[in-house]
Amino acid sequence: MFMGLALDRASRPNSLGELSLTSGSSPFASIYEKRQKIYGESDPAEYVYQVQTGAVCRFKLLSGGRRQIGAFHLRGDIFGFENGPIHRFAAEALVKTMVCLIKRQSLEEAAGTNANVFHNLLSTATSNLRHAEGQVLLLGRKSSMEKVAAFLLEMDGRLTSAGMLSLPMTRRDIADYLGVTIETVSRAVSQLQREGVLEFIGKTHREIVILDRLRLSSFDMPS
Amino acid sequence: MFMGLALDRASRPNSLGELSLTSGSSPFASIYEKRQKIYGESDPAEYVYQVQTGAVCRFKLLSGGRRQIGAFHLRGDIFGFENGPIHRFAAEALVKTMVCLIKRQSLEEAAGTNANVFHNLLSTATSNLRHAEGQVLLLGRKSSMEKVAAFLLEMDGRLTSAGMLSLPMTRRDIADYLGVTIETVSRAVSQLQREGVLEFIGKTHREIVILDRLRLSSFDMPS
DNA sequence: CGTTGGTTTGAGACAGCTCAAGAACGGTGG
DNA sequence: CCACCGTTCTTGAGCTGTCTCAAACCAACG
Known part of the structure; x- marks a missing residue:
């Protein structure tokens, strides 16, 4: 699962590599097959992810087999960043997908010392918020x-x-x-x-x- | 509208006073009547607000008179914090409401120098995110x-x-x-x-x- | 009191759901 | 290469949960 590939940290703007800029943390890559679970609802939020290729969805399940997908994540998207200790959605690959992972803890340490990292984390959270608010409008009234x-x-x-x-x-x-x-x-x-x-x-x-x-x-x- | 009351900064945990802790910014109070607009959709996001008494809702309007309320804000809640330059929802008082305001700019300056302020901002954003995600589930599948x-x-x-x-x-x-x-x-x-x-x-x-x-x-x- | 704004309740309409069938595709093994 | 099979997608027909429309009620207020 974890392939330990070395990633080019300068490859794309707003990448995890950039996020973890000056810290000693080491992002690495992993490949998930079509429909493979990446993490489950309520799993501990140990990593933050970025899609390299493929696509991912995050969802919640309700009784009666109901499912609500909160977001699709495509190439370049960062997902899995939580404030609390656990994921509030599950995540799975829609197709064969390569993601880049970084330990959440090392990101947070980097955020403590590097204003740039911190700003990027806040920016990720608010862009997720903007998207969720759009979903609320769509689901409630369209x-x-x-x-x-x-x-x-x-x-x-x-x-x-x-x-x-x-x-x-x-x-x-x-x-x-x-x-x-x-x-x-x-x-x-x-x-x-x-x-x-x-x-x-x-x-x-x-x-x-x-x-x-x-x-x-x-x-x-x-x- | 702006009443310039001096606020007790130590009055409640996670207050705007606490948010702006060490900065030179000065929060002040304002009272809105029942159904009075606080800010409109797409208005510049100049202030961050905290409900002292009363209640507020944030909403968007769609064609055909449709309205979607994104959240209710009760006593102690902080709202109106945006990452971008404008508000993405409108806000209005549900009943006669006293809010505490602080200039967004001064908050952001404080966040740049004070890790505590920064942490509280991030925490506000992620708690809004958590709520919006709950709404998505509710609206989509219940x-x-x-x-x-x-x-x-x-x-x-x-x-x-x-x-x-x-x-x-x-x-x-x-x-x-x-x-x-x-x-x-x-x-x-x-x-x-x-x-x-x-x-x-x-x-x-x-x-x-x-x-x-x-x-x-x-x-x-x-x- | 009359008016206004908010709430409840009923009856009928309709958008979207359920159930069902068939068609098209992708993979697998011969 | 083809036949098979499971999955995905489309389409139709009827059903139902929620909406629309309408009326009545009630409290607040001038």
Whole structure:
């Protein structure tokens, strides 16, 4: 699991390498297979993670098999940083994923002596907060079509490469992120396709081209 | 509006006075009337606030008159701290409310030199994050009865004085917090009353005694 | 008292859910 | 290469929890 790869600390801005800048801590890499658990709800929060390749989701489970996904984490995203001693969400890889890990404790020590590290930690926490607040609005007051449009626009902004969305998550993941059922997601996407707002590449229906961003936005005006 | 009262900085733990400990900044007080706006969405985030008496809600508006309340802030709560330059929610007083204000800028300066202040800021941000994550779960995957039960239990833990809940917010506020309609809130509370889980004091229906916390919790097991 | 704002309650409507079937895909083994 | 099988996705039909609309009630207040 832990592969002990040496990582290039200067490779990307706002990386864990940068976070731990001047401390003696050593980040290392690990690979998780598709659908492999990274940590469970209430597990001790021992590490902070950054996605190198692949994708991760964080979620909570409720009785009756209900699941709520709080966030998807894509390349470059930092996740798993908690204030308390335990994780409040579980995390699992959506596809084969390489993450970079650093001991939380060493990060916190670094934060004590290095203002830059501290600032980055605060910045991570508040950007997570901003995202969660957006989710609250979406889940509480948006229609299913608005939810799906908002999701596609979010992903369009985050993982567009070459004008195409290559979604790493299933319809079930999307549904559990948006607080609806898979059928509702499927119907909304199908309607957008029928109306010429988007089209599928190949047959997989996970690779999407957005043909009309303006009209897609109009399905999520209230944002 | 700004009354320039001198505040006792040692009055309560985790107060703004404590936050700004060693800096030269001077917190002061202000009173807002019932339903008075404290700041609007996208207003510059000039101050950080702490509720002294009364209650405040933070919310966003959507098209079609939809509103989502992100949080209620009761006595002692700190709100309005943003990472970016503007507020991402609006804030208004639910009832006549006294808040304590401090310039955000002076707080940030204090955070730069005082590790304690910095720690408290981070702690405020992460406790807001924890709350928002709880809301995501509630809004995304709970039934209306579970939502109302969760709300009552939250308030029971936060503003119980003398074994009675004296709610400062209307049914509409509760509804916009839980992502349902006022009628749905009313029906759920009525059912809990019929089943003997709670009862009203007087006729107002804003003062509630929880008779059976265990059974109330059973309406929100999945939490 | 009349008015206003807040709450409850009922009846009907509808968005999204459930259940079910079929189609398309990806992997596996022959 | 193909046949098989499990998983994912789509689509349809009916159901239901919540919303909408409406009316009545009550307390507070001028």
